[in-house]
Amino acid sequence: xxxxxxxxxxxxxxxxxxxxxxxxxxxxxxxxxxxxxxxxxxxxxxxxxxxxxxxxxxxxxxxxxxxxxxxxxxxxxxxxxxxxxxxxxxxxxxxxxxxxxxxxxxxxxxxxxxxxxxxxxxxxxxxxxxxxxxxxxxxxxxxxxxxxxxxxxxxxxxxxxxxxxxxxxxxxxxxxxxxxxxxxxxxxxxxxxxxxxxxxxxxxxxxxxxxxxxxxxxxxxxxxxxxxxxxxxxxxxxxxxxxxxxxxxxxxxxxxxxxxxxx
Amino acid sequence: xxxxxxxxxxxxxxxxxxxxxxxxxxxxxxxxxxxxxxxxxxxxxxxxxxxxxxxxxxxxxxxxxxxxxxxxxxxxxxxxxxxxxxxxxxxxxxxxxxxxxxxxxxxxxxxxxxxxxxxxxxxxxxxxxxxxxxxxxxxxxxxxxxxxxxxxxxxxxxxxxxxxxxxxxxxxxxxxxxxxxxxxxxxxxxxxxxxxxxxxxxxxxxxxxxxxxxxxxxxxxxxxxxxxxxxxxxxxxxxxxxxxxxxxxxxxxxxxxxxxxxxxxxxxxxxxxxxxxxxxxxxxxxxxxxxxxxxxxxxxxxx
Numbered sequence: 251x252x253x254x255x256x257x258x259x260x261x262x263x264x265x266x267x268x269x270x271x272x273x274x275x276x277x278x279x280x281x282x283x284x285x286x287x288x289x290x291x292x293x294x295x296x297x298x299x300x301x302x303x304x305x306x307x308x309x310x311x312x313x314x315x316x317x318x319x320x321x322x323x324x325x326x327x328x329x330x331x332x333x334x335x336x337x338x339x340x341x342x343x344x345x346x347x348x349x350x351x352x353x354x355x356x357x358x359x360x361x362x363x364x365x366x367x368x369x370x371x372x373x374x375x376x377x378x379x380x381x382x383x384x385x386x387x388x389x390x391x392x393x394x395x396x397x398x399x400x401x402x403x404x405x406x407x408x409x410x411x412x413x414x415x416x417x418x419x420x421x422x423x424x425x426x427x428x429x430x431x432x433x434x435x436x437x438x439x440x441x442x443x444x445x446x447x448x449x450x451x452x453x454x455x456x457x458x459x460x461x462x463x464x465x466x467x468x469x470x471x472x473x474x475x476x477x478x479x480x481x482x483x484x485x486x487x488x489x490x491x492x493x494x495x496x497x498x499x500x501x502x503x504x505x506x507x508x509x510x511x512x513x
Numbered sequence: 514x515x516x517x518x519x520x521x522x523x524x525x526x527x528x529x530x531x532x533x534x535x536x537x538x539x540x541x542x543x544x545x546x547x548x549x550x551x552x553x554x555x556x557x558x559x560x561x562x563x564x565x566x567x568x569x570x571x572x573x574x575x576x577x578x579x580x581x582x583x584x585x586x587x588x589x590x591x592x593x594x595x596x597x598x599x600x601x602x603x604x605x606x607x608x609x610x611x612x613x614x615x616x617x618x619x620x621x622x623x624x625x626x627x628x629x630x631x632x633x634x635x636x637x638x639x640x641x642x643x644x645x646x647x648x649x650x651x652x653x654x655x656x657x658x659x660x661x662x663x664x665x666x667x668x669x670x671x672x673x674x675x676x677x678x679x680x681x682x683x684x685x686x687x688x689x690x691x692x693x694x695x696x697x698x699x700x701x702x703x704x705x706x707x708x709x710x711x712x713x714x715x716x717x718x719x720x721x722x723x724x725x726x727x728x729x730x731x732x733x734x735x736x737x738x739x740x741x742x743x744x745x746x747x748x749x750x751x752x753x754x755x756x757x758x759x760x761x762x763x764x765x766x767x768x769x770x771x772x773x774x775x776x777x778x779x780x781x782x783x784x785x786x787x788x789x790x791x792x793x794x795x796x797x798x799x800x801x802x803x804x805x806x807x808x809x810x811x812x813x814x815x816x
Contacts, residue, residue: 256616263609264602339600342567343657346594347617349566349583511528512567513559 253348253357254364261331261361270327274369277323278316282381285315289385309393310402312381314475316373317406321413321471322438324366328417329434331358332503333427341512352504359411359418359500366410374403405485406475412492416467419499422507438468464488467495516578517543517664517696519564523573526559533559535720536573541698541713543664546691548711548728549700552809556720557700558596561669564698565594577665589618593658594667598650598674603643607634607653610642611660618661628656633682647674655686665696672703684710704805718809741772741780744793754787755780768792 261267289308332355335341348354378392386392393399417434424430464470464483474488519541526534534556541547551557562568564575566582577585577592585591601610611625629638632652637645645653651674658666668687672680687710691697701707707714708728715725724731745751748768755762760775760783772780777796784791 252616252619256613259609259613259616260602263606263613264604334602338602339597340602342596342600343614344617345567346565346592347589347614349585349588509569511562511569513562 253353254361256347257331257357257361258364261365266330266334267327267365270323271369274316274320274323274373277319278373278376281316281319282312282377285311286381286385289388292388305388305390306393306396306398309382309389309396310399312385312389313374313377313393313399313403314406315377315381317370317409317475318468318471320366320369320373321409322435322468324362324369324410325413325417325420325434325438326431327365328359328362328414328419329421329430330427331362332418332421333425333430336425337427345512351507355418355422355500355504355507359415362414362418363411366414367407370407370410402475405489408489409471409474409492412489412496413467413471415496415500416492419496419501419503422503423499437466440466464491467492470495518579519575519577519665519667519696519698520579521560521564521573521575524560524563524570524575525572526556526563526568527571533720534563534570537717537720537722538573539715539722539725541696541715543696544691544694545712546687546697546699546710548707548714549698549717550702550704550707550714550805551700551717553702555717555809557717558669560717561594561596561667561698561700565592565596565667567596587619587661589614589620589663590661591663592665592667593661593663594669595651595654595658595671596667596669598647598654601642601650601653604641606639606641607645607649608638610653611656614657614660620660624660628659631659632656648676648679651675651683652679655683664694666690666698668697668699670700670702672701672706680706716805716808723808739773739776740797741775741777742793742795742797743770743772743780743784743791744768745770745784745789745791747789750787751784751789754783754789758783 285308288303288311291303292305292308335344344354345351382389382392420430420434420437424433464473464487470488470491472488473483474485474492521540522538524534524537525532537556537560549557549561559568560575563570564577564582574581582588582592605613608625608629611628612622614620615622615625626635626638629635632655634649634652634656637649642650642653651671655668655671658668671683671687675683684706687697687699691712699707699710711728713725713727714731716723716731724734726734743751746768748764748770752762752764752770755770755772755775758775758779760780761773763771763773765771775783777794781791781794784794
């Protein structure tokens with residue numbers, strides 16, 4: 251608890267978290283607008299998938315609007331919180347107070363995860379007030395009791411601790427703040443680029459390549475949140491992939507952190 | 514908590530092929546200020562960081578009160594350290610910087626205010642650290658080290674960036690810590706300062722210990738021969754008289770002579786008997802700087 255309190259105080263006493271919050275709001279607005287726009291398409295055929303957009307999935311999209319950019323921001327916060335210790339050379343003081351470094355890494359992960367979950371609760375309330383409530387007639391209700399909708403919201407919240415762990419992990423593995431941010435973003439957005447490449451490759455290499463894109467955290471998150479459409483992997487595979495990334499980066503990072511000389 | 518010795522035993526550290534510290538052993542006693550002296554790159558900072566568990570030794574051990582730093586319970590209440598004055602988030606205020614450390618050490622927030630007062634930073638406490646001068650950062654670092662009122666203190670080059678008034682303050686503060694029975698280890702390359710501040714010295718060069726002991730003993734051990742500087746209008750006659758009396762005399766030029774192997778009193782006696790007028794008779798003061806230069810000469814390259 252002392253570690254958690256310390257880490258929260260560290261974040262509170264700098265401007266970084268407020269900048270992140272502002273960015274989060276900025277990225278949420280367009281996401282909400284898109285989700286609201288999609289409500290007008292309920293019942294119409296979606297030309298890309300040739301299926302009808304159901305009111306239920308439109309409601310789910312509204313409740314979880316802004317989740318993906320928020321997760322990326324939480325990951326960035328993780329990277330910044332961890333690399334900031336070396337950027338500002340405060341690692342010396344941090345590890346003098348807590349010589350057992352892995353406990354510091356774990357506390358940072360928990361702190362960023364906690365902040366992420368608080369943000370996701372705020373996002374949920376905002377999405378309900380500005381998204382679902384005004385459009386409840388078109389949606390045919392609030393869908394609050396719908397198990398799939400509740401599940402989709404809960405699963406999106408699960409993403410925050412996982413992305414926090416990924417961010418902290420990158421932060422520990424890569425000492426330089428700038429390089430760590432670039433690598434983290436590259437892996438994140440690499441998912442989108444990878445999808446395009448994979449679709450081109452799958453003609454030659456077979457369909458398994460198409461399934462392999464789920465290995466990228468963004469794709470895994472999309473699978474996890476949007477649930478299983480026919481022909482897509484189930485949501486738990488996405489969650490497992492994310493957890494794998496989080497555990498892998500955090501574990502490698504902790505081992506490295508323990509051996510590193512703080513000079 | 515009866516024993517708050519710092520014991521360094523056979524400590525070595527290699528960074529790749531660079532042997533930063535080699536087989537270093539020394540003890541730092543409570544109630545005394547121990548100066549840790551050496552030229553730049555002698556391995557002082559690396560040694561301090563090994564004592565504090567930040568750098569893993571290649572070989573050897575360092576203990577504080579018999580325990581490794583990593584095994585200390587509540588380390589900030591046992592050991593206070595000032596290692597790097599620039600180690601602070603520039604966007605934080607001085608007060609918040611100390612409050613974060615209070616939180617980390619489980620100390621009450623008021624300790625932040627108390628230590629700010631102790632180091633004379635109250636007026637700047639609520640300004641961001643990025644606006645602090647190096648001297649102010651050093652004072653903040655001293656405040657951070659003393660938050661938990663630890664019985665053992667380690668300062669790495671604390672006088673860096675301090676003005677004369679600040680250095681005077683630091684000297685008084687460090688002396689008062691030792692007078693209260695605390696163990697104090699201070700690294701520095703400011704030799705004259707150490708002569709005023711330290712009771713004991715450990716001198717290192719090229720990653721090895723070259724001498725350790727009380728300041729007085731170290732000085733006595735290196736100043737084997739006394740040197741006396743003399744000025745006289747009759748340098749030739751005095752030169753001959755001194756040489757006849759068995760002293761080694763050098764003549765740097767003009768009316769000046771440098772006498773080795775004879776005390777100032779003996780030199781004055783020889784001059785009186787020879788009827789030579791003296792304008793100056795000055796024994797060379799033994800200082801730590803001279804001792805240091807003698808001891809570390811040529812060793813800085815051994816890496």
